[in-house]
Structures are given as structure tokens and as C-alpha cells.
Amino acid sequence: MAQSTETDWVSRFADEVIAEAERRAPGKPIVCASGLSPSGPIHLGNLREVMTPHLVADEIKRRGYDCVHILSWDDYDRFRKVPAGIDPSWAEHIGKPLTSVPAPPGSEYANWAEHFKAPMVAAMEQLGIEVHPISQTLQYTSGAYRDQILFAMRERERIDAVLDRYRTKEKAGGEKAGTEKAAKAKAQETQARQQKGKKLDEAEAAAAEAAAEGSGAAGEDDGSGAGAGYFPYKPYCSVCGTDFTTVTGYDDETTDLAYVCRCGHAETVRLSEHNRGKLVWKVDWPMRWAYEGVVFEPSGVDHSSPGSSYVVGGQLVKEVFGGEQPIGPMYAFVGISGMAKMSSSKGGVPTPEDALQIMEAPLLRWLYARRKPNQSFKIAFDQEIQRLYDEWDALERKIADGSAQPADAAAYRRATRTAAGELPRTPRPLPYRTLASVVDITTGHAEQTLRILRDLDPENPIGSLDEARPRLDRAENWISTQVPVEQRTRVREEPDTELLGSLGETERESLRLLLEGLDEHWSLDGLTTLVYGVPKLQAGFPADAKPTPELKAAQRSFFALLYRLLVGRDTGPRLPTLLLAVGADRVRRLLAV
16 A cells, blocks of 8 residues: 655654564554553643554554554552542552552542543543553453463573663662663753753753653562562462562472562462462563564653663563564653643643543644654643634634645644544634633623624624534633633723723723724624724824834723723733623723713
8 A cells, every 4th residue: 555645753653664564464453552550640641652653553544554553551550659639548558459449539430440541531532542442450360461471480581681781780888870870860960951051952851851750660670689589470469469579489380489478478379370460560561562463652751761661671572572672752741831741640630631621622632643752742721722722723724725734734634533534623613712701701601602702703693602612611611720710800890980080081082982983893803903993093093004113002001991991900801802792881881981
């Protein structure tokens, strides 16, 4: 099949993946993969782990290839720590599989993992992301990996030798060297450069954040440290349910495995029948690459360190498991306006579900599709979302008239539709900032909102609020959940007689000119012309004259006066929208001089 003529990063990766898949296993389904641990809120940074292979797999499907995107839920991982905001008593469950930990208080779900999986599953459905989900709890407890586990135990010396190439060494005196020390040194160097005002590129900044937080994979458990030798398998205790266990012996012939637990329990199990344990992560990941035949899987920039599970896994899958490491990019972090890199171990991090409350699914997809995976970006939950929507609407206009750049057009198509079809969209996509201003002023009152929206375009009035949904609902959610109460618009109930009485003749004349032009200009475009034109008329210029610096200053003063008289402060929503929302009669009452 022919390569795509698209010029975006997704098409380039799809070309590489198809070629690689045909080299490895011609004629077989192409496997793209993601992995998520439901250890806490699955945030917008984690979404990149899923969105990147989704976009590539979707492009491959568009070309007619058989492609599957598997999503491994790492729900058999250990519960590591209690996130912020959760009852500290949950610490008693540390060390248990996530599917064996009770859900947070008040949850409707059966366990901790299901509680945090559910919002992500719902968000993926809205976003048009189709995956083949794999529960690692089910895989391990059903015995699906039994042969792979027994093989890894037989080959434990070879695995240990590979891991030993990357392990952090202890120097005399206890000072750690190796990857961990290098990461910290890199973080300190970067911080020093920042303090001196030197600009970092995006990849360097993202890597520094990872190093500073200690998120490099060199510190992950690889199964070493047990006195009886190296074992890549970690059993969960049959009494307390945790993995605070130490393997004390293993017989390759009988597969008898002896272990002791911190709780005092000790037993011997037959590993050929035992289903309550798992391979340590640095061995588990490459085992699954070979087991699933994964061709494409991205990984976070924190996996770029020399001792990371991705780097070590590449050696293990080739030298031990007889497979090949997936191809795929390192992806940079996703931030929130005004926030540092997110971590799912911290409370209150925004999730895809949170983002979809305030923005439509195609817009959220677009944020990931338009940036190369190694480019970091931020998602706006503040006023910046209005500018973002303006940019999106401008792109739609360029798409409509054929003036969009090829890469921008490709990102737009990936945002608005998948191989399975087009995503739902708003029939009348009115400007987001206008909708936000209207619902801010009306506090969501449906009849008032409809009246104002009808007045936006009298030549082609909106007939129902449903025509403006779901964008209208997203704007209303943004106002109610993200804009502080003190920043919301409250129109005066009565005129500010004191301020009106203090005005000079020039200011009084500007108000009279505005009120005289209301009826003739009662539309969004008309009122825009009117409010910008009053200072021009006062200065003796026509309403369509280009503003000079002096006129701009006069306009700013006029706008501030209107805001003080209408909402009691110097700024507010765009004045044309505000005037429409307040209504002509009320405007006359509040501005009459």
C-alpha cells in the first residue's frame, strides 16, 4: 500500500512502523502499545502515553492495515503510597496489588485500580480512542505468563548479568555513583543555568524536571538485593497480601520457590502452579514486548536515563527473551498553565476527564496531534483557553477556505475524526470567549442566554441552545469551575449615581453617543463598531478611521468608564458581548446622564 502524502509527524511514524512490522512479521497484525498504572489519578501527562500510539495506530488503520492498539493496565503493580487527600489509614495496604486495595472512601468501584481506571476509560470513549485493554492482574492470576515466568527464573543469571551493567554502584563511604548521581548532577547544572537566566530548550527542560524529581527508572526494583541470589520474580504473600517478600530459594527442576515475608509468614510454593506474584518491572516490560509482539510503543522522557527500564529492557528483550524492542519516541511532559510537571502520585492533578469538562474532545485531541511527541506543551485551564479556542476557530476557517498549511490540516483531520468516523461537534460553534462571557453574565439562565445568542447575529439568529452545544456547556463549566468568584461578572442593579454625577462633558457626550447608537447597532458586529467608534467621532474622525496612539488611549479610557458603570470595575468581558447580555433597556438605565 502507498505511503501517506501527509507531512505531519504521525504519518512519518506510521511509515516507519509499517516498514518495521513488515520486516519483523509480514502479514501479521501491527501491534502498537501503551501502558498505564491506575495507582492514582490518570492525568493529562499520562494521556500522551495513550494518545501518541493511538494517533499512529489510527493512521495505519486509515491506510487499510490490520492494526491493534493494546493498552496494558498495570493494575497488578504494588500500591506504593497513599496519594494526597486520601485517608492515611490506607497506608496499611502498601505493598498489595492495586486490584487488592479498597477503593477510596465513597467510591462505587470494587477496588483502587477500577476506581482510577473508570474516568480514563470514559474519557477515551469521548476522545474516540479505541484500545484493546489488557489487565495485568488477569494475565498474571490466570497463568497466562506462566511459561515466561518459568523461563525468566531459569535464565535469572543471564538477566542478572544484563541488569548489572546498569546498576548504581556503591562507592567507599556510601556515596552513590552511576545514573542516579549523574541525574542529580544534571538537575543541579540545569537549575544553575536557569538561575543565570539561560534559556533551555524544551527537551532539556523536560529531562531536567524528570531528574530533579528522581523519576529516572534507575531506582526501580529489579529483583536484586536478596541474600540467596538474584530472582526476577516477586511473590505476593498469601497471608498479608503484600510483596514485602524475599525469595530464599528456588529449584529449577521442581519449580519449588521458598519465600519469607516481613509479616513473619514463610512458605514454599510450586511456581508452575503459583499465580500470586509477578516479574519485577525491569523484566516484566521486555517480557511483554516479546509476548505481545509490540512494534510501536512510546515512553516518557524519564526513561532516557542509562539505567532506565526502557534502556535495560531493550537489552533483555533481545538477549534473553528473543524478541525486539519496540520503536517509538520519547515523549515530553504535558503541563498545565502555571503548574509544573504533573505527577499522578500528587493530589489534585488535572485529568482528561477534567479537561473534557471545559473543552470539546476534538480540541483536546488537537493539542496532542499538532505537537511532535518530543515537544512539551501546556493545557490551559485559565483565561488562556479563550485564546486557544480562537486559534482553533481560525484554523477551521483556514480549513474551510483551503488556506491551511498541510501539517496543520493533517493535525485538524486527526483531531476531528478517526478511522472509525467523525467525532461529534457543535453545530453552531460560536466563539468560546463570547459564550463564556454570556453564561458568566446570565449565570447560566437559559432564556436570557438564548436571547443574547440570538442577538449576536440578527441576520442568522440561533434557534435553540442545542445548536451551541456542547461548546456552550463547556464554557459554562469553565466559568463555574475554573474562574474565581471574585473574577466573575456581576452587572450593577442600580446606576452609579455618584460616578455619573462626577463626569465631565466629554465623558457625558461619549455616553450619549453610545446610547443614541444602540438601536441601529444592536448586534455583535454593530456594537463592536459602535464602542470603538465613539472616541473616533468625538475626536472628529469617521468611525472607520485607523486608530492613532491618542485614539487608542481615548478608547481605553472610554472602555474603563463603561466597565465601571456597568460592572463596578475597570475590566470585564468584551464590551459588545457585555452590552448584548445586559440588554438595551438596562444599558440605558445604567448609563443615562
